[in-house]
Amino acid sequence: DGGITQSPKYLFRKEGQNVTLSCEQNLNHDAMYWYRQDPGQGLRLIYYSQIVNDFQKGDIAEGYSVSREKKESFPLTVTSAQKNPTAFYLCASSIWGAIPGELFFGEGSRLTVL
Amino acid sequence: AQKVTQAQTEISVVEKEDVTLDCVYETRDTTYYLFWYKQPPSGELVFLIRRNSFDEQNEISGRYSWNFQKSTSSFNFTITASQVVDSAVYFCALSERNNAGNMLTFGGGTRLMVKP
Numbered sequence: 001d002g003g004i005t006q007s008p009k010y011l012f013r014k015e016g017q018n019v020t021l022s023c024e025q026n027l028n029h030d031a032m033y034w035y036r037q038d039p040g041q042g043l044r045l046i047y048y049s050q051i052v053n054d055f056q057k058g059d060i061a062e063g064y065s066v067s068r069e070k071k072e073s074f075p076l077t078v079t080s081a082q083k084n085p086t087a088f089y090l091c092a093s094s095i096w097g098a099i100p101g102e103l104f105f106g107e108g109s110r111l112t113v114l
Numbered sequence: 115a116q117k118v119t120q121a122q123t124e125i126s127v128v129e130k131e132d133v134t135l136d137c138v139y140e141t142r143d144t145t146y147y148l149f150w151y152k153q154p155p156s157g158e159l160v161f162l163i164r165r166n167s168f169d170e171q172n173e174i175s176g177r178y179s180w181n182f183q184k185s186t187s188s189f190n191f192t193i194t195a196s197q198v199v200d201s202a203v204y205f206c207a208l209s210e211r212n213n214a215g216n217m218l219t220f221g222g223g224t225r226l227m228v229k230p
Contacts, residue, residue: 004158033217040123042205042220043159058217090159100147100209100218102164108157 002027006091006106013078013085013113021076021109023091030096032074033103036060037088046089049074050096078111086113116141118208120221127196128229135191135224137206143167148182148189149207149218159205165189196228 004025013019025032031050035043045058049068063082068074074093078085088110092103117140127133139148150162163173165182173180177194193200203225207218 035220040222042118042120042222043218044220045217048217088157090157092159099166100149100164102161103151103159103218104161105159 004091004093004104004106006089006109008109009107011109011111013111015113016080018077018079019111021078021089021091021111023074023076023106024072025074025091025093025104026072027093027104028071029093029104030071031094032068033092033094034058034064034066034074034076035090035092037090037108043090046076085111087111116143116146116208116210116219118206118219118221120204120206120224122224123222124225124227126227126229129198130195131228132192132194133196133226133228135193135204135206135226137189137191137221139187139189139206139208141187141208141210143210145210147209149209150180150189150191151205151207153203153205153223155202162191193226196226198228198230201226201228 007022033048034046037043044060046064047066049055055066065077090108091106094101094103119138146167148165151159153159170182179192181190203223205223206221209218
């Protein structure tokens, strides 16, 4: 089945540790995105990537890092510099074009800092 | 700066009732796109509709309908004869034409609970 796979679904981390969330897509989409979801705040964009080896900061990039070495993969690292990392993280992909297209989302990764 | 407001944080209805989810947006651009997404308990957001700013026709898809009014900057979503499977969080989102990255600005979401 075509879609987006995020792992792990649940992750616990101690303060001061970096963690990496995986996102893989087989939709052949050029663009990929990472969003953070907090209760009552909707989704906020962390990073996005239009093509391989290129990515741009979103609204809340501080304390996060990404890489885009392959078209299919866009991992997100939550670093120890992120002050409030407990949240639900959603990865998405889309066709890249002049008109914003439909975003396809994964099922998310819930990160809890102990 | 673009902004999307969904004033209703939570709505509870009984099955078969009609329900309208409100969405108000702010943008300085004359060309923009509006979206609705559904987030079921499984977590992934599912695309429902995209509308561009030049098309104010209302749209109906089965039990779903959307009312776009530029005069009030609103893009409301109505579910007719609601069902338990409609229970989810619904997000309204906006993207401006000049927005690098096709980025969406999401509202805070409305949690809809449909009781049997």
